Structures are given as C-alpha cells and as structure tokens.
Amino acid sequence: MLSGDKLALYPRVVMELGMGDGRLLGSLARADNRSLYIGIEIDETQCGEARSRLSAENIMLLHGSFEDFVPTLPDCSIDMFMAVLPDPGFIDRGRYNTWKPFYARLLSKLKRGGTFQLVTELTDDLLQPVSDDSYHEWTAWLMQTFASLGFTVAGLHDGAPPEYSTRCLDQFRGDTQRIRIVTMNLTKP
Ligand SMILES: C[S@@+](CC[C@H](N)C(=O)[O-])C[C@H]1O[C@@H](n2cnc3c(N)ncnc32)[C@H](O)[C@@H]1O
Numbered sequence: 001m002l003s004g005d006k007l008a009l010y011p012r013v014v015m016e017l018g019m020g021d022g023r024l025l026g027s028l029a030r031a032d033n034r035s036l037y038i039g040i041e042i043d044e045t046q047c048g049e050a051r052s053r054l055s056a057e058n059i060m061l062l063h064g065s066f067e068d069f070v071p072t073l074p075d076c077s078i079d080m081f082m083a084v085l086p087d088p089g090f091i092d093r094g095r096y097n098t099w100k101p102f103y104a105r106l107l108s109k110l111k112r113g114g115t116f117q118l119v120t121e122l123t124d125d126l127l128q129p130v131s132d133d134s135y136h137e138w139t140a141w142l143m144q145t146f147a148s149l150g151f152t153v154a155g156l157h158d159g160a161p162p163e164y165s166t167r168c169l170d171q172f173r174g175d176t177q178r179i180r181i182v183t184m185n186l187t188k189p
Contacts, residue, residue, distance in 0.1 A: 026053060
C-alpha cells in the first residue's frame with residue numbers, strides 16, 4: 001500500500017497502469033520533477049527493465065496488479081491515471097462487464113478535475129485496414145461507455161500523443177491503417 005504521507009509530499013500524482021518497460025513514465029517524470037510518477041506493471045521482466053532504466057527521486061515503481069492496487073489508494077488522491085494500450089481484458093468491447101467495475105473504482109480515486117488518459121487501439125478481426133466508419137463507431141461507443149461510468153469526455157484525438165514513446169506504440173505506429181489508435185482524456189467532474 002502507498003502511504004498518504006508519500007502522496008502528500010508532491011502537489012501532483014500521476015499513475016501509469018501497465019507501464020511496460022517504463023520508458024514513457026521516465027520521460028514524463030524527467031520533464032516534471034514536481035510531480036510523483038507511479039508506475040505499476042504485473043510482468044516481472046518488464047518491471048525489471050523499468051527498474052534498471054529509472055532511478056529518479058520522483059518515480060515509484062510497483063510490481064503487481066493494478067486491479068489489486070488501485071482499490072487500496074485513498075479516495076480523491078490521484079491527479080492523473082494513464083493507460084497506454086491496455087490489454088484486451090481491460091478495454092475490449094466484449095468484456096465490458098468484466099472491466100467496468102475497475103474503471104468505476106478508478107474514478108473514485110481521482111481528484112475532482114483529475115484525468116484518466118486512455119490510449120487504445122482498434123484492429124479488424126481479419127487484420128484488414130480499419131475503415132473510418134468502424135473507427136468512428138468505436139470511438140462513439142468508447143465515449144458513451146466512459147460517460148456512463150461518470151467520466152466527462154474532455155478530449156478525443158486520433159492517434160497517440162506524438163511525443164509518447166512506449167514499446168508497443170513504437171511498433172504499432174508502423175501500421176496505422178490496420179491499427180487505429182485513439183487518445184481520450186476523461187475527467188472527473
Ligand atoms: C499491451 S501492453 C502495453 C505496455 C505499455 N503500456 C506499452 O505501451 O508498451 C499491456 C501491459 O499491461 C500489463 N498488465 C496487464 N494486466 C495488468 C495488471 N492487472 N496489472 C498491472 N499490469 C498489467 C502487461 O503486463 C503489459 O505490460
């Protein structure tokens with residue numbers, strides 16, 4: 001469990017869910033040393049890579065499941081959650097009933113006005129290029145889904161933020177026709 005004391009040391013707290021090898025967390029933390037950056041990753045190898053690349057004072061790395069960890073946070077304690085290309089179990093349309101309670105819980109941990117930034121991708125079942133119609137129908141569904149959980153959709157942008165580099169994003173950017181990415185900024189009213 002993360003103590004309230006550690007959180008209180010920083011005016012702003014950002015948590016990345018499924019940080020992979022931590023390269024994005026590191027670049028964000030380097031550019032903003034007044035905020036605390038917490039990364040959590042369940043895969044031991046990825047977490048080990050993150051530990052070997054990151055040592056800044058304002059970074060905290062956790063090995064474990066965000067499903068277990070997020071509920072232990074104090075309510076209204078986090079300024080920003082980020083999830084870059086979450087696994088299908090946490091965003092697939094067909095598994096909505098499974099992941100819905102997790103994001104409802106996440107919302108309760110955000111400060112008022114805080115943001116959940118979700119970067120996620122759509123692919124075609126047959127790995128054909130994703131049509132504009134499919135993409136727009138999917139983004140409309142995402143917006144409606146997160147609004148129904150209580151988030152406000154503050155922004156929706158095609159693609160990932162250009163300055164972001166992660167292991168998966170760097171691969172997916174090579175196939176923008178068949179892997180359509182959206183970035184959503186979801187705020188707590
Ligand atoms: C598709 S990868 C994306 C990794 C990284 N964000 C990137 O863009 O390269 C999803 C990551 O989430 C991690 N993950 C999946 N379920 C998790 C959980 N319950 N708790 C923590 N990490 C999890 C996986 O181990 C994996 O590293």
